[in-house]
Structures are given as C-alpha cells and as structure tokens.
Amino acid sequence: MAQRAAADAPMLVQLRGVNKHVGMVQVLNDIDLDLARGEIVAVLGPAGSGKSTLCRAINGAERIDSGRITVDGQPLPRRGRELARVRAGIGGVFEPFNLVACRTVLENVTAGRLAWWKAAAPGARRRADALLERVGAAEHAAKYPWELSEEQQQRVATARALARDPKLMLFDGPNPALSAELARSLADDGLGLLLATDRPALARSAADRVVFMDGGRILEQSPPSEFFTVPRTVRARDFLARAHDS
Ligand SMILES: Nc1ncnc2c1ncn2[C@@H]1O[C@H](COP(=O)(O)OP(=O)(O)O)[C@@H](O)[C@H]1O
Numbered sequence: 001m002a003q004r005a006a007a008d009a010p011m012l013v014q015l016r017g018v019n020k021h022v023g024m025v026q027v028l029n030d031i032d033l034d035l036a037r038g039e040i041v042a043v044l045g046p047a048g049s050g051k052s053t054l055c056r057a058i059n060g061a062e063r064i065d066s067g068r069i070t071v072d073g074q075p076l077p078r079r080g081r082e083l084a085r086v087r088a089g090i091g092g093v094f095e096p097f098n099l100v101a102c103r104t105v106l107e108n109v110t111a112g113r114l115a116w117w118k119a120a121a122p123g124a125r126r127r128a129d130a131l132l133e134r135v136g137a138a139e140h141a142a143k144y145p146w147e148l149s150e151e152q153q154q155r156v157a158t159a160r161a162l163a164r165d166p167k168l169m170l171f172d173g174p175n176p177a178l179s180a181e182l183a184r185s186l187a188d189d190g191l192g193l194l195l196a197t198d199r200p201a202l203a204r205s206a207a208d209r210v211v212f213m214d215g216g217r218i219l220e221q222s223p224p225s226e227f228f229t230v231p232r233t234v235r236a237r238d239f240l241a242r243a244h245d246s
C-alpha cells in the first residue's frame with residue numbers, strides 16, 4: 001500500500017554523477033544510484049571500495065566534490081538545521097553504535113525519539129518494547145549496553161534508529177543481526193533500505209537489487225538472481241570467489 005501511494009512521489013534517494021576524492025584517491029567515482037520506497041538495495045564490494053563513504057555521503061555526514069544527491073526529491077542540504085531535518089528521516093546503523101553507556105537498552109531506544117525525561121512515558125515505553133521485540137532484543141530491555149555482545153548492540157541500535165520513524169535506513173558493516181526477514185518487513189512498511197556489506201549471503205537473501213562497487217565505482221547493478229549466477233565483471237567474479245559466506 002505504501003508503495004502504491006508513493007507511485008507518483010519522487011525517488012526516495014537519487015545520486016547523479018557523485019564524485020569525491022580523498023588525497024589522490026577517487027573514493028566515489030561518478031556514482032549514479034536510485035533507491036525507491038519499499039526497496040532493498042545491497043551495496044556489495046571489497047574493503048575500501050567506497051561503501052561506507054557512499055553511506056556517509058547519503059546521510060550528509062560526508063561532503064561530496066561534485067554531483068547531486070536528493071532525498072525525497074530535495075537536494076541534500078549542506079549544513080545546519082535543514083540538513084538536520086533531512087537526517088532525522090534517515091536511520092543509520094553504523095559501528096561504533098554509540099549507545100549511551102549509563103542508560104538501559106530500553107532508555108536508549110526511547111531516547112532515539114525523545115528527551116530522556118519524556119522517554120519515561122508509558123506510550124514511549126510500549127513503543128520501544130515493540131521495536132525491541134521486532135529486532136529480536138526484547139529480553140535485553142533492562143540491561144546496559146556493556147552487558148551486550150556486538151550483535152545484540154546492533155539490534156538495539158537498529159531499534160533506536162527505527163524509533164525515529166525514518167523513511168530510509170542505512171546499514172553499514174557486517175550486520176550480523178540483520179536478517180532478510182527483518183529487512184523485508186521494514187521494506188514492506190514502505191522504508192527504503194540500503195545495506196552496505198561485504199556479506200554476499202545477506203545481499204543474496206535480502207536484496208531486491210545488488211550494486212557492486214569497486215575502487216569507488218559502481219561496476220554492476222542487477223537483481224541478486226542475476227548477479228550471483230552471472231556476474232558480468234571479472235572484479236565481481238573475483239570478489240564472489242573470495243567471499244566466505246556466499
Ligand atoms: N577520511 C578518509 N581519509 C582517508 N582515506 C579515506 C577516508 N575515507 C575513506 N578513505 C579511503 O576511501 C576508500 C573507501 O573507503 P570506505 O568508504 O571506507 O570503503 P568500504 O566501506 O567499502 O570499505 C578507501 O581507500 C579508504 O582508505
């Protein structure tokens with residue numbers, strides 16, 4: 001339903017001709033990318049291919065040299081309150097997760113949306129409980145972040161990001177806690193998901209489209225059924241041959 005209502009709406013995220021260099025290295029090289037509402041795009045590529053830089057560029061944390069990034073049809077503002085407003089609609093799950101150490105898991109999630117003092121309200125609590133349930137971390141609600149494994153912390157960071165009602169979720173890193181089922185259920189709610197990963201198995205099971213990056217360029221974009229059976233570039237074939245979990 002969310003997808004149908006959005007049929008005339010602008011693309012959720014659109015990049016055109018995006019370039020960025022760091023020193024002598026072109027870390028993003030003429031990137032064109034679209035992400036629709038309800039779509040799961042996996043960005044796959046070896047370490048150093050530019051996946052994290054791409055994620056940071058989309059959420060405005062990283063300046064680009066040239067090109068255009070729009071979120072919901074609006075150019076990504078460069079700074080200030082305008083940028084903060086757009087970023088509020090983007091949920092990020094990146095390491096380090098930066099959970100607040102002196103607050104419980106439940107408080108960390110409620111405060112994803114509210115000031116600490118408001119977060120104690122029963123409605124906020126019920127909502128956080130539901131989100132923790134959804135990400136598979138309900139049993140950790142009363143614990144502190146230091147009592148959790150990396151994977152459990154990632155679940156909590158996901159719930160915290162969802163508490164802000166984002167339209168876009170960016171997942172960057174190994175993402176052991178993200179299942180294809182959770183990704184699909186978020187996409188079915190109308191969110192767009194970008195999964196930057198070096199885990200082909202996650203891309204294969206969760207993504208609607210695989211974007212393969214190497215050396216700051218997008219070399220291939222295709223549905224997983226195509227990408228994993230007939231990768232078109234030697235680079236992608238090499239990458240898949242080396243990957244451990246494909
Ligand atoms: N702030 C930075 N300073 C120096 N080099 C950087 C910086 N950010 C990214 N790079 C370089 O850009 C390239 C892409 O990095 P990154 O986006 O982290 O790739 P990935 O997430 O695919 O591993 C790498 O060569 C990395 O060393």
Ligand SMILES: [Mg+2]
Binds near residue numbers: 051052053172173
């Ligand atoms: Mg990275």
